[in-house]
Amino acid sequence: MIKQIRTDQLKPGMYIHDLNCGWLDHPFISNAFHVRDQATVEKIYDLGIREVYIDTLKGADVWEARTQQEVSADLDRRLQEIAAKQPEKPVTAALKDEVARARRLHGEANKIVRNMMDDIRLGQQIQVERVEPLVEGMVDSIFRNQDALLPLARLKNHDDYTFEHSVSVCALLVAFGRGMKLSREVIKEIAIGGLLHDVGKAKIPDSILNKPAKLTDDEFARMQGHVAQGVVLLQATPGISKIALEVTGQHHERFDGTGYPRKLAGEKISLYGQMAAIVDVYDAISSERVYHKGMSPTQALKKLLEWSEHHFDPKLVQAFIRAIGIYPTGTLVQLDSKRLGVVIEQNEGNLLEPVVRVFYHGGQRHYIPPEIVDLAKVQDRIASFENYEKWNIDPYHWLPA
Numbered sequence: 549m550i551k552q553i554r555t556d557q558l559k560p561g562m563y564i565h566d567l568n569c570g571w572l573d574h575p576f577i578s579n580a581f582h583v584r585d586q587a588t589v590e591k592i593y594d595l596g597i598r599e600v601y602i603d604t605l606k607g608a609d610v611w612e613a614r615t616q617q618e619v620s621a622d623l624d625r626r627l628q629e630i631a632a633k634q635p636e637k638p639v640t641a642a643l644k645d646e647v648a649r650a651r652r653l654h655g656e657a658n659k660i661v662r663n664m665m666d667d668i669r670l671g672q673q674i675q676v677e678r679v680e681p682l683v684e685g686m687v688d689s690i691f692r693n694q695d696a697l698l699p700l701a702r703l704k705n706h707d708d709y710t711f712e713h714s715v716s717v718c719a720l721l722v723a724f725g726r727g728m729k730l731s732r733e734v735i736k737e738i739a740i741g742g743l744l745h746d747v748g749k750a751k752i753p754d755s756i757l758n759k760p761a762k763l764t765d766d767e768f769a770r771m772q773g774h775v776a777q778g779v780v781l782l783q784a785t786p787g788i789s790k791i792a793l794e795v796t797g798q799h800h801e802r803f804d805g806t807g808y809p810r811k812l813a814g815e816k817i818s819l820y821g822q823m824a825a826i827v828d829v830y831d832a833i834s835s836e837r838v839y840h841k842g843m844s845p846t847q848a849l850k851k852l853l854e855w856s857e858h859h860f861d862p863k864l865v866q867a868f869i870r871a872i873g874i875y876p877t878g879t880l881v882q883l884d885s886k887r888l889g890v891v892i893e894q895n896e897g898n899l900l901e902p903v904v905r906v907f908y909h910g911g912q913r914h915y916i917p918p919e920i921v922d923l924a925k926v927q928d929r930i931a932s933f934e935n936y937e938k939w940n941i942d943p944y945h946w947l948p949a
């Protein structure tokens with residue numbers, strides 16, 4: 549049986565089924581292994597991991613611990629509760645009108661971030677003036693209709709991951725800030741921070757950044773150094789705001805003080821640093837990459853909720869979930885009618901009944917003529933969220949073009 553236990557309950561003789569730290573490039577060879585000694589337990593604790601899943605058929609048990617099913621059912625219930633109250637997000641542009649603009653912006657943003665990283669590698673300074681108009685364009689697009697840009701940002705081509713991740717974090721932070729009703733000025737600065745949050749990676753050698761094998765402890769430490777490097781780069785940038793600096797400098801801090809580089813805890817981390825940490829983890833675990841199939845967005849939100857026990861402020865995680873929806877746009881879902889489709893638009897005031905483009909019959913396992921179904925207007929409901937990989941469906945193909 550798979551059970552969730554606290555790391556302080558972990559002992560040699562147990563079998564770890566899942567280290568439960570999707571955001572972390574941890575130095576263990578695998579996520580699942582036998583715990584042979586106390587040193588391993590301590591290493592796991594030192595990494596900031598506070599809960600793991602064990603397999604009680606393969607190792608010792610903790611009898612009072614909750615099963616994975618119990619944890620999952622509890623998280624599902626909490627997600628539904630969060631969906632009951634949500635901020636309104638007025639849409640001022642039809643999805644079909646915004647999609648073309650969002651595609652252009654997304655392509656341009658990836659190019660700009662890539663060029664900027666190349667320039668930094670060559671020793672040049674960051675020029676905020678070059679990213680400002682782009683960020684303003686992204687803020688405008690998300691405010692008009694966030695369902696156009698957000699799903700595009702989730703899809704990644706693996707060799708562009710660092711650039712695409714930066715653009716995605718930027719877009720998600722805008723949606724988050726909008727949901728929190730922050731001022732547009734503040735949102736713009738958070739977004740600039742989001743776009744630049746990983747610039748320090750330009751100073752990490754390629755051999756570490758793209759190493760196909762596990763990092764050594766030393767390489768791991770150097771990788772973590774991207775935060776300090778990023779701060780140095782931003783401090784040398786004329787016109788950079790304090791908010792953007794906080795986003796960059798604090799995006800790996802954790803609410804319980806287990807993050808890096810400064811091990812800040814609770815309110816010592818600025819609101820913007822905390823928002824960046826949530827968004828950074830969400831994007832890292834939910835991105836669809838060529839060789840790394842991400843979690844479905846809903847699954848990723850469940851993980852954030854689980855981790856908000858320790859690593860994030862639960863209230864902020866809830867605000868983030870409300871800002872992007874329980875079934876974020878781009879999520880593959882199966883309906884009660886067994887039809888499968890992609891969520892293409894949120895319904896204002898109703899996170900549980902979005903608009904879905906259906907195109908596949910999950911029971912009969914064949915494609916059906918595509919149809920747009922507004923769940924707020926029909927009897928059908930979402931039965932489950934699904935993985936693209938499981939159904940062998942190409943997500944690029946089914947998003948609005």
Ligand SMILES: [Fe+2]
Pocket residue numbers: 745746774799800
């Ligand atoms: Fe980072």
